[in-house]
Amino acid sequence: xxxxxxxxxxxxxxxxxxxxxxxxxxxxxxxxxxxxxxxxxxxxxxxxxxxxxxxxxxxxxxxxxxxxxxxxxxxxxxxxxxxxxxxxxxxxxxxxxxxxxxxxxxxxxxxxxxxxxxxxxxxxxxxxxxxxxx
Amino acid sequence: xxxxxxxxxxxxxxxxxxxxxxxxxxxxxxxxxxxxxxxxxxxxxxxxxxxxxxxxxxxxxxxxxxxxxxxxxxxxxxxxxxxxxxxxxxxxxxxxxxxxxxxxxxxxxxxxxxxxxxxxxxxxxxxxxxxxxx
DNA sequence: CTGTATCCCTCCTGATACTG
DNA sequence: CAGTATCAGGAGGGATACAG
Numbered sequence: 001x002x003x004x005x006x007x008x009x010x011x012x013x014x015x016x017x018x019x020x021x022x023x024x025x026x027x028x029x030x031x032x033x034x035x036x037x038x039x040x041x042x043x044x045x046x047x048x049x050x051x052x053x054x055x056x057x058x059x060x061x062x063x064x065x066x067x068x069x070x071x072x073x074x075x076x077x078x079x080x081x082x083x084x085x086x087x088x089x090x091x092x093x094x095x096x097x098x099x100x101x102x103x104x105x106x107x108x109x110x111x112x113x114x115x116x117x118x119x120x121x122x123x124x125x126x127x128x129x130x131x132x133x134x
Numbered sequence: 135x136x137x138x139x140x141x142x143x144x145x146x147x148x149x150x151x152x153x154x155x156x157x158x159x160x161x162x163x164x165x166x167x168x169x170x171x172x173x174x175x176x177x178x179x180x181x182x183x184x185x186x187x188x189x190x191x192x193x194x195x196x197x198x199x200x201x202x203x204x205x206x207x208x209x210x211x212x213x214x215x216x217x218x219x220x221x222x223x224x225x226x227x228x229x230x231x232x233x234x235x236x237x238x239x240x241x242x243x244x245x246x247x248x249x250x251x252x253x254x255x256x257x258x259x260x261x262x263x264x265x266x267x268x
Numbered sequence: 269c270t271g272t273a274t275c276c277c278t279c280c281t282g283a284t285a286c287t288g
Numbered sequence: 289c290a291g292t293a294t295c296a297g298g299a300g301g302g303a304t305a306c307a308g
Contacts, residue, residue, distance in 0.1 A: 027254030028175075028247050035246075036170030038281075041162075054290055065282050070291060080260030091289045092288090101253060108246055112169075113162050115242055119235060120161030126214030172301070188270055199302055204271060225269045226308090 031105075034079065039064055039072045041109055044098070047082055048106050051097035081105065165239075168213065173198055173206045175243055178232070181216055182240050185231035215239065 034040050039061065046052060046060050058069055073096060076082045081102035085095045098106070168174050173195070180186060180194050192203055207230060210216045215236035219229045232240070 027250045027257075030254050030257055031246055031250040032169055032175065035166055041166065065284095066291075067283085067293095068281065071281095078261055078264040079257050086290095089289095094290065101256060104253075105249060108242070108249055111245065112165055112242055115239060116161045116165040119238075120164050122235060123164055123213050127212055130212040199304095200271075201273095201303085202301065205301090220270095223269095228270065 030079070034076070034081065035109075037072060037075070039068055040076060043069075043072055043076065044081065044102060044106065044109065047096055047098045048103070051095050054094050054096070057096065076102070164213075168210070168215065169243075171206060171209070173202055174210060177203075177206055177210065178215065178236060178240065178243065181230055181232045182237070185229050188228050188230070191230065210236070 042061055042064075043057065046057060052060065054069070054073075057073075058064065058066065061069070064072075073082065073084070077084050077096075080099055083097050083099050085097070087093045087095060176195055176198075177191065180191055186194065188203070188207075191207075192198065192200065195203070198206075207216065207218070211218050211230075214233055217231050217233050219231070221227045221229060
């Protein structure tokens with residue numbers, strides 16, 4: 001309702017903006033774009049429990065298509081969030097695991113999850129109220 | 135590189151998943167979908183500095199089209215992140231401001247920004263390395 | 269000043285089938 | 289088992305013009 005006082009982390013945000021990044025150049029978007037995909041955070045979460053093979057991941061997230069599983073894993077690997085290790089077994093198996101950088105990102109997701117958990121009731125209420133007026 | 139040990143916040147995430155939300159029903163997606171839009175977080179940030187009128191917002195984020203500005207503000211208002219107040223001035227003016235709930239979400243964005251700030255160099259390096267191999 | 273309405277186009281996503 | 293290829297649908301986003 002009111003303007004909240006500036007705090008330390010937000011100052012970082014101001015700094016980031018004033019450092020003059022363009023929209024395509026903005027480091028924040030590099031991260032936000034990871035969150036935005038439908039499956040990225042879910043897969044990061046699965047791998048945070050522990051390293052998993054391709055097939056195991058597919059069974060852990062049954063709604064994902066094989067195409068999107070491959071594609072999302074590739075993107076996360078490209079950006080260094082996860083590692084991909086081919087093991088020369090008889091039918092070759094591939095294991096995916098969180099990198100240190102990927103792991104360092106998980107607490108942020110966890111905080112968002114906790115926040116969502118506390119606020120989703122109110123959000124849905126607001127939404128229904130808003131829609132009722134229109 | 136290694137599987138990180140489970141910590142408290144992540145347990146919340148596990149709990150959220152095991153509480154059996156479907157993909158469309160998941161409260162976490164309610165929040166993540168806000169972050170995912172191209173403009174939502176940018177506008178939240180602008181309003182975190184202080185309440186702003188429509189025209190001021192448009193000038194603050196010059197790259198946004200009028201259509202997307204209206205649309206994004208409407209979505210954020212609908213979910214209770216921001217408030218919209220019409221002031222009966224001569225040419226009517228509309229002021230947008232963060233709600234308490236919206237303000238409580240800002241520290242999370244700030245942490246992501248800080249993380250992005252620390253890691254975007256490495257992410258870009260990983261990306262170039264990955265692309266070079268292919 | 270603050271929006272709405274319309275058109276268009278790209279990207280994300282899913283379904284299916286196929287390969288080493 | 290792990291991955292690629294192809295096709296199709298829909299949402300997100302931009303440009304422009306118009307309205308209260």
